[in-house]
Each structure stands twice: as C-alpha cells, then as structure tokens.
Amino acid sequence: MTNFPFDIIGFDLDGTLFDTSEDLTDALNHALGLLERPPLSVAAVRPMIGRGGKYMLQQGLEASGGCDPEVLERTYPELLAYYGDNIARATHAFPGLGAAMDALDARGAKIAIVTNKSESLAVKLVAELALDHRFACVIGGDTMGPDSRKPSPAGIREMIRRCGGGRAAFVGDSIFDIQAAKNAGIPSIAVSFGFLMQPVEELVADAVIDHFDELVPRLEMLGGKPGA
Template sequence: MSEFPYAIVGFDLDGTLCDTAYDLGTALNRTLAFAGRTTFALPEVRRFIGGGSGQMLRSALIATGGCDEEAFPALQDRLFAYYSEAIAVHSRLFPGGEAMLDDLAARGVRLAVATNKREVFARQLLEELGLIGRFATVIGGDTLGPGTSKPAPDMLREMVARCGGGRAAFVGDTTFDIGAARAAALPVVAVSFGFHDLPPADLGADAVIDHFDELVPALARLA
C-alpha cells in the first residue's frame, strides 16, 4: 500500500466524483421558468454542465433565446438559492466511488477536490453526502479569486500546496479539468461517465476510465 506512486489525488466534483445532473438541472429549470424560458428534460441538462454554475446558466440562456448580461446576476443569484435548497436530493457518488476513495486513503493518499463550483456549494454537497471528512482540502472556482478557475492551473497548484506537496495527479471529465492539469504539469485521468464537452477519447487525458474500480490501476500505470 505504501508504494503507491502518488501522494495526492485531486478530483473534479460535478460529473467526476458525483453525478449531480438532476439537482443542478432542477435548479436550472426553476431559474429558466422564472425567466420565462423553455426548460429541459433533466438528462439534457448534462450538456450545459462544466465550467461552473455561471457558465451552465449562461449556456442555457443562450440556448433558449439569449443572455441579457444586465439581468444575468439576479438570475444567477436565484439559481444559487434554488440549488442550495435541494443540493443533494438525487446527487450521489458515481458507482465504485466509495470503494475507490477507501482504497486511495488506505494507501496513504491525500485526497482533494478542485471544482469550478463555488466553494460554499461544493462543501455543502460533500457535507450532505457525508463525504467532506475524506478530503484534505476543497477548492472552489471562487476560492482563489477571479481568473483562477480551471482551465487555469492555479487551483491545482494550490491543491498540491495545501496537501503538503508531493507527487500529484488529477481526475476530471471536461476540457476545463484536462487543461488545468496540463497547465499545472500533472498527469490526468478522464472519466468516461461524466459531463463531457468533448468525447472522452478526445479530451487529451493521459488515460480514460469507464468505472472507478479502474482508477487506482490507471494511476499506477501512468507512474
């Protein structure tokens, strides 16, 4: 167990660790309905997720008639309120996630979350799912200030620093995650079951996995 090659493994949250599509989709649809826009069947919402809630809302507004930038902040606040009310109704770890986290922890790996989701919502979700204690740090898209969310490398560099340094890898599902890992010079694994903005094979990750029981072997091979 002690010979595992990585001291730190970081994870994106939405679409990587957890399937949050239905809860995000519910909040998004409530916001769209408030704005008088067309809503979406919940499985369709996956195509808007990635890059943070602001980008999700902006993409959905553009798809339903356009985004009024003056009205956008108030709609985003309404989205946040709806989401906070029901953040973990349907959201769960993807299959194999609990066993995978147990396995990494048993190997002495420090676990982290680096997500473009606002930190307060990332922490709320992890707390409501009973997962917050597993992670050495949780970094959100607003934690380090403007211009530092993925695909910028800042969050992943901060993740490594907060975890005490050492060899690190990252796991994600979108070009935001792979771009950040590349910019931070970290090996990166993509999950095929996430909320992709490109086909998984085209994301540019070092490896692609179809289930979390493949993650530890994939990381070992990358080393």
C-alpha cells in the first residue's frame, strides 16, 4: 500500500464521477420550456455537457431553434436556479466509484475534483450526495477566474497546491480533461463510460478504463509499479 505511485488523484465531475445527465437535461429543458422550445432527450444533451452550464444552454438553444445572445444571457440564470434546486434528484455515482475511492484512501492518495461546473454547484452536488468528506478540495470552473476552465491547467495546478503537492494524475471523460492534464504535465486516464463527444481512443489519454474497478491497476501501471 505504501508504494502507490501517486499522491493525488484528480477527477472531473460530470460524466466521470457521476452521471448527472438526467438532472442537467431537466434543467436545460426547463429553460427551453420557458421559451416554448421543444425538449431535448438525455442522449442529445450528454455531448453538450462538460464546458459549463452556459455552453450547454447555448448548444441546447442552437439545437432547438437558434441561439440569440440576449436570450442566452436572459435564460441562463433560470437554468442555474432550477438546476440548483434539483441538483441531485437523479444524479448517481458510476458503478465501482465507492470501492475505487476506498482503495485510493487505503493507499494514502488524496482525492480531489476539478470541474468546469461552477464551484458552488459542484460543492452543493457532492454535499447532497453525502460525499463531500471524500474530497480534499473541489475546484470549479470559476474558482481560478474566467479563463481557467479546462483545458487550462490552472485548476489542476491549484488542486495539486491545495493537496500539499506531490505526484498527481487526472481522470476525465472529455478532450478538455485530457488536454488539461497534458497541459499540467501529469498523466491522464479517460473513462469510456462518460459523456463522450468522440471515440474514447481519440482523446489520446495515457490510459482508458471501462469501469472504476480498473482505476487503481491502471494508476499503478502508469506510475511504473505494476501489480497490486
């Protein structure tokens, strides 16, 4: 256990730790409904997730009749308010996450979140899921300023600083996650079960996992210490 090669494991939130797609789709459809736009399916919304709520709304507006900047700005607060009030109605962890976090804890690794979701919503979500005690820190898309969203490495670097430094790796489901890890100079793992915008192989991560059961073995391999 003491030979685990990483001190810090960072995770994206939406589509990596948790399946948030139903609650985000409900929030988007609430906003579209205020504009008398047709609702979108969860499958249609999943690829829109990952760059923050405003991007998701912009994509939703474009998919349902066109996006006017004034309408986007006027409707965005409505989406955020509805999502904040209904943030964890259907959201759930992906299979195997709890056991993977237990395994990382047993190996002395700190666990953290770096997401493009706003910090306040990310903190609220993990608290409502009763998992806030599991994370050393939560870095949101607005924590480090407006230009710090992934693929910027700013959030990952701040995560490492807040966790006290050491060797880190990052786990995500989008090209923004993998590029952020590369920009921060740390190894990356892509999850094939996330909200993929493209085939997982095209993310060119250092490793790919299909289930959280595979996380610790992949990290050991990436760290040059194969075997449990």
